[in-house]
């Protein structure tokens with residue numbers, strides 16, 4: 001079999017947005033150093049102190065207005081436009097930088113900062129005002145909007161579609177993730193089991209580096225455009 005990829009699955013994490021100025025979770029000074037995960041990224045934390053959690057996500061959403069996609073986001077947007085085979089871009093990130101970098105078919109497996117989910121009617125809506133102000137749900141008017149973000153213990157989105165793509169992939173690329181959180185951290189094993197080649201692009205070796213056929217270390221803003229060049233030149 002030629003090693004030219006025909007079906008690529010890409011998984012990105014917070015590291016791809018780091019050079020845009022968005023804090024990662026586990027690097028020094030990262031989000032989880034300032035907030036206990038259990039307090040701001042679990043349903044129990046939300047039930048215990050909704051104002052703390054709504055404020056945490058309002059702050060992160062507001063920060064999006066002051067950052068720009070970086071060369072890595074733009075390179076993946078170019079890959080999506082120019083790669084002739086199948087490509088599924090899955091992100092653990094809740095920011096919108098992939099879309100602002102030109103990608104249009106992004107699977108946000110952990111949800112998105114810009115979307116609210118109504119705990120009363122279950123409808124999703126675009127967030128127009130800080131959720132800390134308890135705006136009414138556009139569909140049912142109940143003041144029970146929460147961030148449409150997958151917390152620990154909650155089911156990530158579009159898992160069927162992701163596993164189906166991993167089963168067909170001949171190349172799996174993981175970019176800017178520590179490999180600390182499941183089920184995303186297990187995707188490399190799924191891809192391997194299906195016979196895909198596996199490549200990790202990360203600032204430093206991750207918890208899952210040993211699963212990858214190849215691991216390149218460096219900033220995503222440098223590694224990703226170079227890798228996209230390689231793939232498109234084949």
Ligand code: BV8
Pocket residue numbers: 012013014015016018019024025026027030041092093094110149150151152153154155156159175176177178179180181182183184201202203204205206218219220221
């Ligand atoms: C679930 C959204 C059932 C919210 C997030 C024991 C064993 C196995 C699993 C578990 C277990 N105990 C509990 C679990 C389940 C749990 C879990 O995995 N816990 C961990 C802590 C052990 N998982 C869950 O609860 C998930 N749900 O399991 O449901 C199920 C199971 C299977 C199938 C269906 C259902 C839900 C988890 C989702 C939680 N939500 N985010 C928000 O954003 O606020 S998690 C959050 O952290 C991210 O979304 C991401 O997924 C995760 C990891 O973050 P990363 O993106 O990797 O970022 P991190 O800071 O960690 O690393 C950054 C990396 O970038 C570093 O490696 C760094 O070197 C690199 N980097 C930095 N700068 C750069 C760079 N790389 C390149 N360039 C740079 N410039």
